[in-house]
Amino acid sequence: MTGAPAGYDPRAFEPFAVTADLAVLTVRGGQLHVLLIRRGQDPYAGAWALPGGFVLPRESAEGAARRELAEETGLPVAVVDALHLEQLRTYSEPDRDPRMRVVSVAFTALVPDMPEPTAEGGGDADRARWVPAGEARQLAFDHAVILADARERVGAKLEYTCLARAFCPPEFTLGELQAVYETVWGTSLDRPNFRRKVLATPGFVEAVPGAARLTGGRGKPAALYRPGPATALHPPLLRPTEGHQR
Amino acid sequence: MTGAPAGYDPRAFEPFAVTADLAVLTVRGGQLHVLLIRRGQDPYAGAWALPGGFVLPRESAEGAARRELAEETGLPVAVVDALHLEQLRTYSEPDRDPRMRVVSVAFTALVPDMPEPTAEGGGDADRARWVPAGEARQLAFDHAVILADARERVGAKLEYTCLARAFCPPEFTLGELQAVYETVWGTSLDRPNFRRKVLATPGFVEAVPGAARLTGGRGKPAALYRPGPATALHPPLLRPTEGHQR
DNA sequence: ACAAAAGTGTTGACCTTACACCCATGC
DNA sequence: GCATGGGTGTAAGGTCAACACTTTTGT
Numbered sequence: 085m086t087g088a089p090a091g092y093d094p095r096a097f098e099p100f101a102v103t104a105d106l107a108v109l110t111v112r113g114g115q116l117h118v119l120l121i122r123r124g125q126d127p128y129a130g131a132w133a134l135p136g137g138f139v140l141p142r143e144s145a146e147g148a149a150r151r152e153l154a155e156e157t158g159l160p161v162a163v164v165d166a167l168h169l170e171q172l173r174t175y176s177e178p179d180r181d182p183r184m185r186v187v188s189v190a191f192t193a194l195v196p197d198m199p200e201p202t203a204e205g206g207g208d209a210d211r212a213r214w215v216p217a218g219e220a221r222q223l224a225f226d227h228a229v230i231l232a233d234a235r236e237r238v239g240a241k242l243e244y245t246c247l248a249r250a251f252c253p254p255e256f257t258l259g260e261l262q263a264v265y266e267t268v269w270g271t272s273l274d275r276p277n278f279r280r281k282v283l284a285t286p287g288f289v290e291a292v293p294g295a296a297r298l299t300g301g302r303g304k305p306a307a308l309y310r311p312g313p314a315t316a317l318h319p320p321l322l323r324p325t326e327g328h329q330r
Numbered sequence: 331m332t333g334a335p336a337g338y339d340p341r342a343f344e345p346f347a348v349t350a351d352l353a354v355l356t357v358r359g360g361q362l363h364v365l366l367i368r369r370g371q372d373p374y375a376g377a378w379a380l381p382g383g384f385v386l387p388r389e390s391a392e393g394a395a396r397r398e399l400a401e402e403t404g405l406p407v408a409v410v411d412a413l414h415l416e417q418l419r420t421y422s423e424p425d426r427d428p429r430m431r432v433v434s435v436a437f438t439a440l441v442p443d444m445p446e447p448t449a450e451g452g453g454d455a456d457r458a459r460w461v462p463a464g465e466a467r468q469l470a471f472d473h474a475v476i477l478a479d480a481r482e483r484v485g486a487k488l489e490y491t492c493l494a495r496a497f498c499p500p501e502f503t504l505g506e507l508q509a510v511y512e513t514v515w516g517t518s519l520d521r522p523n524f525r526r527k528v529l530a531t532p533g534f535v536e537a538v539p540g541a542a543r544l545t546g547g548r549g550k551p552a553a554l555y556r557p558g559p560a561t562a563l564h565p566p567l568l569r570p571t572e573g574h575q576r
Numbered sequence: 577a578c579a580a581a582a583g584t585g586t587t588g589a590c591c592t593t594a595c596a597c598c599c600a601t602g603c
Numbered sequence: 604g605c606a607t608g609g610g611t612g613t614a615a616g617g618t619c620a621a622c623a624c625t626t627t628t629g630t
Binding site: 257258259296302303 | 609
Binding site for chain 2: 099
């Protein structure tokens with residue numbers, strides 16, 4: 085905190101703008117999807133970009149992220165406030181925005197599968213779309229890098245945290261939870277072993293007494309579970325044979 | 331990236347300042363130490379703070395962190411450039427700095443034990459000191475929070491990355507590496523098992539052929555090792571009985 | 577000889593893996 | 604009946620924690 089520029093006169097030097105950008109991820113039909121916005125103005129007019137926007141003078145970066153997410157998806161503020169939001173990393177390369185110096189604090193948000201955000205609420209919503217994460221290339225600014233970082237981080241965090249629950253609705257089956265792991269990791273897991281590992285971790289999931297749901301129309305109805313109080317996974321649920329031999 | 335303030339006129343709105351702050355950690359005599367700077371001016375004049383400073387207009391946050399670290403410790407730029415630097419998190423609460431809106435991108439740097447930075451190089455160095463991390467309270471701004479976050483992150487990363495090597499000199503003994511784990515985690519580990527785990531992870535460490543070093547004057551000389559090419563630890567090296575029962 | 581630190585061996589408990597098998601539902 | 608997805612059982616093999624033991628140095 086030394087070397088303050090020009091004696092702290094707020095207007096004496098070229099200012100920085102600070103934005104909050106979000107990689108909103110969901111699992112949909114066996115594919116990881118990301119929420120993208122079609123840009124309406126230059127730079128990158130017409131290109132797809134991550135949702136986000138400028139941090140206001142009396143707002144934290146996380147506050148800005150939640151506000152922008154609510155504005156651009158039309159989701160109720162109460163829903164957005166309850167979302168799992170996590171700071172990913174800050175992107176500060178001098179030329180990442182051609183207009184001016186913009187530092188972006190990036191967040192990841194994991195949400196359960198939800199309807200397409202078209203014309204639901206806020207004014208921006210009609211330009212928002214869920215896109216399979218693998219098909220999201222050529223994004224505006226450095227957003228493709230942010231998205232890649234988000235995918236990597238989420239994949240790693242599934243191993244040693246209870247994060248996978250954030251992709252599921254309030255009540256979910258173990259099959260749905262397993263599908264989250266398989267989709268994010270791009271692998272397939274042994275169902276009996278997965279089930280045992282999840283149930284053996286105290287506080288990961290709690291059974292909903294008596295409840296069951298048909299999944300996909302066919303097959304035995306599956307028991308429903310709720311998120312439990314645990315946040316970490318000990319021992320971790322490691323991906324199978326991902327380069328490392330065990 | 332919507333809602334651009336006032337048509338992007340750089341001087342039309344209250345600007346943000348962006349700083350890079352560092353939690354520089356080292357292991358010294360069985361204790362985790364952090365590099366602190368005595369502040370010379372208000373706010374918090376006379377208080378201890380993490381090293382850091384404003385990001386310049388043509389510089390990334392990481393570039394600023396390295397520059398500030400070199401300035402404030404007097405270390406050669408080549409040494410600072412080679413350091414393990416990792417982005418921790420960005421702190422953006424509106425009132426974290428009483429002067430103006432300051433967003434801080436925090437980094438952690440892990441360094442091997444080195445001499446006290448007094449009067450060695452740059453002009454700030456005489457105000458810098460290594461302080462045991464447990465005794466660093468009452469820091470300026472929200473730096474106590476940043477330091478706590480850094481300690482937590484480093485402790486977690488030791489479990490599943492090769493990060494511990496960053497605390498060691500270029501050639502080190504397995505005893506020194508084990509001391510890093512024990513110091514950061516505040517636990518003691520079984521030496522035979524630790525040794526086996528480290529050696530069983532390909533690329534974690536490489537033996538330096540023929541070399542050995544006396545440690546502490548007494549005892550059998552220990553073989554020396556270099557960092558290997560691996561970056562991740564599969565399987566992880568979990569802390570013993572940290573709340574979780576196995 | 578003794579203490580101290582490095583390094584090796586061994587054993588039983590535990591966990592993971594792989595796969596066989598049964599259950600409930602829709603068509 | 605048969606396909607589909609949920610759920611249980613089990614035996615082989617691997618990993619890990621604990622601790623006994625040997626080696627090499629300084630005093």
